[in-house]
Amino acid sequence: MTVSGLATPYGFQSFPNYTAGRQGNSINKIVIHHMATTDYDSVPGIWNSRQASAHYGIGKNGEIRAYVDEDNTAWHAGDWNANLTSIGIEHCNINGAPTYDIAQATVEASAKLVADIANRYGLGLVVPGKNLFPHSDFTSTACPGQLRGKLQEIADRANAINAGGNYVPSQSAPTSTSQPTASSSTGKTYIDNFKNGGDRFVLQGTMVNNHTELQNGIYQSEIDELTADPFDWTDNGIPTKLLDDLSDPAGRSFNDGATVRFKAEYQRGTIDKYLPNVGDNGAVGIDFLDGNGIIWFDAKKFWEHA
Template identity: 50%
Template sequence: MTTIISPLATPYQFEEFVNDGEERWNSRNGTEITTVVIHHMAMTNYDGVPEVWREREASAHYGIGPDGEIRAYVGEEKRAWHAGKANSYSIGIENCNTSTAPDWKVSDKTVDSLVKLIKDINKRYGRKMRIVGHQCAEGNSPSSTECPGPSLIPRLSEIIKRVNGE
């Protein structure tokens, strides 16, 4: 199977993840991708994300750093473990924070790259993806997680408008 990543992204420890096993991603079994799920990393160490996933059964397709750098962690053809029931039909994008709790701020450069990445995903798949915050992904509720955090939640409508050219 061909590995699919955005041309905007740099593979980051990609081969390690590809060879690491099924506990952090597996086959979509042909399920169509219809949704992008936005997350915040809940950390300010952009380079530390892969280490967290080595300790937990979790992963995401992409991560965006505070300077706007986009990294690919798991190919889009795989089901990453980032949003419960939505995993099979979604692409997960983690956004690095520039501050810790309680604000969990995300830089404007990160948001700009997030918009560019989702536009690229839409273009490559030939349709507008549904864009949701983690807490609104299927099987989750605002009371089950605060992700994508207090910095990104109020910006979701702005992000959607920018992606859709409104």
């Protein structure tokens, strides 16, 4: 089974319209679609009655869901040979006809997923028309709507990610009143360290789990070694599904004082946002694409731990 570490399985292969295996073919392209709906949760249920499917779907907030194993053939391109050699990505719309707009968060998550796929399959530089295609290149369709004009942006962002280059999503900084309060210290040095390194991070070390609670409907860990001050479950809590509990052979207890580590698929990535005037050292925001949005870390702690 092969599924991107960026994605969460959702209705995974719960529908009949895909084909097991690739008939001996290798993956050499990615095909971009739009859902033509704003109801993200309706996919993939519609594939129970419609002869179609795709490997992945991306929501309006950038959440990535996996629908079909990459080792299997999804029915998405309208061309059997293209299906056998491609991975199909659906994108949820933020409104309907006639514009079928796409949120910027969806485009940015798409670039991350495209970068991941291109890296794992050795596709090299992502180039529209070479290894990144709109659905309409394979069959007569209006799909992928506005995304046809965004293929170069997706390719450029994906290539920057794989090159370790400068990739700064265009989302605005959060305005929630629960965000850590700013201080007079800018923390510029630590934030510049990340920016100068291409906004990338590697976080492979172990940490101490100070406390775990059920907050906002998910179990989260408070890890003082990383958290920005003042601590807030909504902004700084780390979902336990991102972590391994090394003190428990089953990896699930997360008792106070347990030794934990980020799971392998979450140990590397891109800094998504910066808040330089927060706390004593500034804050860095990471979206692990698990559906729970940005987690904020103290910039100095995160840099020195990584």
